[in-house]
Amino acid sequence: MEEKKEIRKKIFKARKEHTDEWIQKKSRVITETLTALPEYKEAERIMAYADYNHEVITRYIIEQAWKDGKEVAVPKVFGKDMVFYKLTDFSQLESGYFGIPEPKEDGETVSWEVAMMVMPGVAFDVNCNRVGYGGGFYDRFLEKHPGISRVAVGFSFQILSVVPTEPTDIRPQVIVTEEKVYRDVQ
Ligand SMILES: Nc1nc2c(c(=O)[nH]1)N(C=O)[C@@H](CNc1ccc(C(=O)N[C@@H](CCC(=O)O)C(=O)O)cc1)CN2
Numbered sequence: 001m002e003e004k005k006e007i008r009k010k011i012f013k014a015r016k017e018h019t020d021e022w023i024q025k026k027s028r029v030i031t032e033t034l035t036a037l038p039e040y041k042e043a044e045r046i047m048a049y050a051d052y053n054h055e056v057i058t059r060y061i062i063e064q065a066w067k068d069g070k071e072v073a074v075p076k077v078f079g080k081d082m083v084f085y086k087l088t089d090f091s092q093l094e095s096g097y098f099g100i101p102e103p104k105e106d107g108e109t110v111s112w113e114v115a116m117m118v119m120p121g122v123a124f125d126v127n128c129n130r131v132g133y134g135g136g137f138y139d140r141f142l143e144k145h146p147g148i149s150r151v152a153v154g155f156s157f158q159i160l161s162v163v164p165t166e167p168t169d170i171r172p173q174v175i176v177t178e179e180k181v182y183r184d185v186q
């Protein structure tokens, strides 16, 4: 099995090689599939992320969630933790941790009742294991909030047959790619 470091390197390269147009087109397809899921329909608030560097674009999901009357929040990093602030307009984002767009600090935080998390990731496998940037931010956050439903988004080139796991990993229950929906059966 490949090490996480090598996996990250390989996927970052693949992400760079895809054009903006490809990333936009497939992100729209992912949005269509994600917003048809029961997890999305049942959620009153969507805990999204603000994409950078050819991650799945979340703008379309966020816009749809606003149209559907859902509350939207995105994370800001503080030390080893993330705080989710309510997002009502993209102008509330500024460049933050490692250049990731983050909400300004004076925003309103949200509750995590009846919420769905849109999880980013670098690589996944068919059993819904996930490799992120290596900060452990999502594992730490989700450990404290087990009631939040977990839906990851990624492109099909990010799905590998097996990725390394750790005991602290918290798997998404669903992964949506432009080609397929993976559901955790374990
Ligand atoms: N858009 C987005 N926001 C997010 C995440 C994410 O995956 N995507 N996170 C998910 O946890 C958190 C930030 N986590 C991060 C953890 C480490 C690095 C980091 O070390 N980046 C370096 C090196 C990358 C590498 O080569 O491994 C860099 O960008 O230079 C970045 C983000 C919260 N916000």
Ligand SMILES: Nc1ncnc2c1ncn2[C@@H]1O[C@H](COP(=O)(O)OP(=O)(O)OP(=O)(O)O)[C@@H](O)[C@H]1O
Pocket (backbone or CB within 6 Å): 130, 131, 132, 133, 134, 135, 136, 137, 138, 139, 140, 143, 166, 168, 169
């Ligand atoms: N609940 C937790 N409590 C303490 N440490 C944790 C917890 N979850 C993960 N960690 C630690 O965080 C580090 C990074 O974890 P991991 O490689 O799984 O990150 P990742 O899922 O790739 O990153 P991210 O969630 O930020 O995208 C590991 O050393 C791991 O032991």
